[in-house]
Amino acid sequence: MSTLSAPIGGSLSPGENVLVLDPEFGVDESPICMDLVTADRSVEQAMLSVTVTESPGDRVRQWQQHADTTPAAATVLDVDTSMGSAASNPTADEHRIPCESASVRTVSDPSNLTKLGIEITSALDELTAAEEDRRLVVCFRSLSPLLQYVSREELFKFVHLLADEFARTGAIAHFHMDPTAHDEQTVATFLHLFDGVVERDDGAWELRTR
Structure with missing residues (x-):
């Protein structure tokens, strides 16, 4: 069983990126994940969720079960690592995302980091264009399965670019590994x-912290 000794997300500032180290099996990371994406309740939030180890529907259910607020806007970007996953039918998941403005996108090739980066940048632009006062929060779950498709060096460069981009947009972002x-x-x-x-x-x- 995992708990929060104290809220952590509130201690992070806009533009900061953190790495969440959690085993894929045997640990419920939902409390810390939801704490990090719902930390600032004083402003509206726009959420970007990049899912590699779970479907968009799983991401939505996690939010509904563990968070008592909903984002004003959300984009779930599903990196489809298996044929026939929930990502093949995003519309069903999209309608269950509990917020005013929601979209689900799919990247079908987990080895195509260029395509994934373009989709992330596009989603960031859309989420930040509507309301400048919204706090942007990002969850990337998870880096580990991508290392089955790309080299450590390739993923390192990719995450470096993403972290810089999230910092530039003032997002509070966390990556799972x-x-x-x-x-x-x-x-x-x-x-x-x-x-x-x-x-x-x-x-x-x-x-x-470092």
């Missing part, structure tokens, strides 16, 4: 890209 799926050197390599790391300590989530 399964530390049990990689060697220590791989995890340490990606840590350099982030302002902090969130991981569990005695069952509770803790933030360590």
Whole structure:
């Protein structure tokens, strides 16, 4: 079981990126994920969710189960790693996203980081164009499966560019990674890209900043 020892998202500032280290199996990361994307309740929020290890529908259900607020706008960008997944029918998921303005997009090739980057940039532009006062929050779940399709060097460069782009737009962004799926050197390599790391300590989530 995982809990929050204290709210973490509220300690992050616009433009900061953190890495959430959570095993893909056996740990419920929902509390920390929802804390990070719903931290600032004083302003409307626009959410970009990049899903690799779950479907758009799973992302929506997680929000509905763990958050007591809804974003003013949301885009779920599904990186489809399996034929016939929920991503093949995004319309059904789209109508269940609980906010005023919502869209679901699919990137069918997880090895095409260029295409994924273009879709992310386009989604950011749309989410930030409507209301300048909205707080942009980003969840990228997860980096680990992408390493089955691209090299560590390619993904490092990609995440570096994304982190810079999220910082430029003033987003509060977090990326998930399964530390049990990689060697220590791989995890340490990606840590350099982030302002902090969130991981569990005695069952509770803790933030360590650089």
